Amino acid sequence: MSRPDWLPTTHVEVGLHVFETTRYHSHLYPEQDRATVRIDGADAHVTVFGHHGDLVRLRDVLTDVIGQLETARSQTSATSTTAA
16 A cells, blocks of 8 residues: 555654563554554654555565575674684
């Protein structure tokens, strides 16, 4: 789904660090094929709104980033082991 024309075009950037104490709450809107995920940090929260396809795309990006991070960590670990 593309952005509806009636939505404002203001740009806002929000950063939130995720820790083991971060809480997640989801709410489904199946009749609208969408859901929200609220990410609660210590001092702030962010709510992600998305339709099914957009949430799948977000999931895929996170899966890819996790894979890249795991590869980078294993390469760093192998380099550290070889250097020792």
